[in-house]
Amino acid sequence: MNQKESRFLGILFGAALLLLIVGSFADLSIGRALFDQNSIYGNIFQAYMMFPQALIPFIAGASVFHYGLKHEHPLGKAVMTISGAGFGYWSIWQGVDIWMSYTTSSLDNIKNHKPLGAAGNGSGEQVVYSFGLEALITLLLTLIGLGITYRWLANKTTEEFKYLLMVSVVAVAFIYLSESIVDISKANxxxxxPYEVTEVVNGSKGHFTDWWVINGKNGHRSFPSGHTIAGAAALFLPFYVDRKNIKLQEILAYAGLIFAFLMAFGRIRIGAHWMTDTMMSILIAGLTSLLLTKMMGLSFIEKAEKEMNMDMEMSKDMKSDMKKGMMKA
Structure with missing residues (x-):
């Protein structure tokens, strides 16, 4: 692990662990101080900022699609383009479905004079919106996305595509593994x-429990945060950057980290999660992405040329010292 990557991961895990510890003592007071289900910031992040969860698998699908376009064998071309475009469409559909669901719920809340953020309160009521409109929006976004990625991937070599396909497999594994960990934890x-503790919901009022207390399957799903794990999927963006473009890798790594924390704050602000719920999701995302990528020899941020030269010089010095030692012996 090189210096830039070590620094980035130190900030990621250090900040999340520190806030997890703070929340362990102050979850209730922080939640009550920040709680506002009419927060515009909180509602924007609740309804529209889960897109990294759809974007990462879409890029994976687009990579397969564009590699298929260059495939020489007709059958291989057909299989890869159809499956890549289909997976990309399905990935975008997940995001559009969430956007439309929250938008419709929010408009209904405004109409019935309820808090705007109550769209995420999970009352069990079915939200009705146009299936055809959802399919059309998904199609348009998929076509736009494939057009944008074509400009990015058009001149990629076969070796570069092989790298992208490997990253795509790891990316999809990261999305579904991290989501599964969160979903299983939520259920158990x-x-x-916070909103269940501070007000009467569905005829009853909940009670506060610390994050390490396992209450069992009771229908309540605050810990960890699903929205935060979706936002933290942005941590995977640096792996799609050209391995020689270290500056862009670094920018996207920190941008993904900042985005994850912004999502975390939005969930606390709107009263959907405690601080410890969100920090645990960031830790899960960080650990899952680190484990999977290191298994494949990938780095969030590659070594800078200066650091590589230093490593080469150190290696030469070590070899020289070993040679001298052998000669003396």
Missing amino acids: WGRWR
């Missing part, structure tokens, strides 16, 4: 959400 932890 049974932690009440």
Whole structure:
């Protein structure tokens, strides 16, 4: 692990762990101080900022699609383009479905004079919106996305495509593994959400429990945060950057980290999660992405040329010292 990557991961895990510790003592007071289900910031992040969860697998699908276009064998071309475009469409559909669901719920809340953020309160009511409109928006976004990625991938070599396809497999594994960990934990932890503790919801009022207390399957799903794990999917963006473009890798790594924390704050602000819920999701995303990428020999940020030269010089010095030692012996 090189210096830039070590620094980035140190900030990621250090900040998340520090806030997890703070939240362990102050979850209730922080949640009550920040709680506002009419927060515009919180509602924007709740309804529209889960897109990294759809964007990462879409890029994977687009990579397969564009590699298929260059495939010489007709069958290989057909299989890869159809499956890549289909997976990309399905990935975008997940995001559009969430946007439309929250938008429709929010408009309904405004109409019925309810808090705007109550769109995420999970009342069990079915939200009705146009399936055809959802399919059309998804199609348009998919075509736009394939057009944008074509400009990015048009001049990639076969070796570069092989790297991107490997990254795509790891990216999809990262998305579904991290989501599964969060979903399983949610179901079994049974932690009440801040709005469930501060007000009567569905005829009853919940009670606060610390994050390490496992309440069992009781229908409450605060710990960890699903929205935050979706936002933290942006941590995977640096792996899609050309391995020689270290500056862009670094920019996207920190941009993804900042975005994850912004999402975390939005979830606390709107009263959907406690601080510890969100920090645990960031830790899960960080650990999952680190484990999977290191298994494949990938780095968030590659070594700078200066650092590589230093490593080469150190290697030469070590070899020279070993040679001298052998000669003396």
